[in-house]
Amino acid sequence: MIFKGQVAVVTGGATGIGRAIALKLADKGASVMIADINDEAAEKTAAEVKEISGKSSVFITDVTNLEACDGLATATAETLGPVDFLVNNAGIAGSSGWQSRSHSTEEDWKQTYQVNVIGMSNVTSAFRSQMTKRRGGRIVNLASIAGREGRPSLPHYSASKAAVISLTQSTALELARFNITVNAICPGLLWTPMWEQVGDRYAQDNPAFDGMSPREVFDTMVAERIPMQKEQTPEDVADTVAFFVSEDAKNITGQALNVDGGFFMR
Template sequence: MIKFTRQIPCGKEKAYLNNRLAGKVAFITGAGSGLGRSMALCMAQEGASIAIADINLANARKVANEIRAGKGKALAIKVDVRKSTQVAKAVQQTLKRFGKIDIVVNDAGTGGEHIGPPLTDIPDEDFDSIFDINVKGIFIVCKAVMPHMKQRKSGKIINISSVAGKKPSTSIPLYSASKAAVIVFTQVLAEELGPFNIQVNAICPGIIWTPMWHDYAGKLTEKIPGLKGQDPAVAFKAITTAPRENIQRVQRPEDIAMLAVFLASDESIRITAEAISV
């Protein structure tokens, strides 16, 4: 039986932690803010050393300082996941600092600049931007870290998809399609890496109040008749607590972060190729 020995904050939540990731090293993209930050903090509190890979180095450094303030180990790295040379360099920096990579979390993502419908209002450039970051970025990161994990015959890869990848929305068609691609890529990669004792899973969050969703909620208030003129936060709450939502509570990054901790731990040793909705 697991004994929970201490209670410390994980973001704004209180989480009972048990050093489930003690001695592990996690490489997390998009960890400078939002969901990525919460996952970095929670994994650090579980004992993992964290490589914070983010396109915004200032944000990455802030998160690294938060982790160090809690006596954790962290490395801030500036990286654009669309650039294979930058990703390869970031992986090597992590290996040089910590000696290994046990966990990869692909969280870097974008919702694009425009929303639909109609689809004809969305420029071609949005397609390239969304798929380059949300799909190709994961492909590039996985390619960079796979040789190391295969050599060690051990590893955990967690890809952040979305419930929109399972139940697409007409207001975010390209985002939905990209997140569906993440689920399929996760399943394919899990089959390839299974013989090397590497588990690959996807997490499909619902709507979370992060910087990306703050921007998206603002766009909804400009385009959706029933939401016009509302504060983005009010519009967000209306969406997330609608009757179709099973649980009448706004979802927070910490809800997803604790699932990521579970998937990164030895407790999930028999789970792979799954896309878990939260």
């Protein structure tokens, strides 16, 4: 898979899974726009991308703001060229301070849906005209195995990721006639800053995890619930993104692929 001369946009591309995706696409030759609200981390990742592929840019983007998303699309075209690959990775697990509570609030639901679902729709809408005019492109949305099955500790997050899977299918149907594929990835258990917060909630809500640190909760879940008994990594997800945007996946659309070591086999 060689992406030389192609342009990718990665939302939430400054850290974690987004950073791994940006570096993977750069390693295959793509120019990468890093879209994030964390300007310092975004600039750092863009510098790493430039060392690999030579071309990268940063646009500070709040995906919940449609005007900001339109600005991202314009800036991408002006600095790197029309988009070929759009990776909707930006996401949150709840409103500020949610990890310290034992239940979800209305604000958790609002902010999580605003970023994870409406934000994804905003970004896709902003780039739609670039892709449809060129009659081609790849869109990859980051969902989660939490979207496959509800979580009592994270109902707002699980519901938002289920909505991402449905949004992926709807968008795939809409854009198929323009030769644009739209797929989703459902990562399994990855040790990230977000999971440190998730681990606290699991420990609060499940007596089996009582007294465990977030990392101990995580390791226990990996050992007990993943058939392959190993955690997933941002690089695992990045490899799957690279496949979905490649010519090898040109006839795959509307799918949600689990990258979870066998956690869910459906």
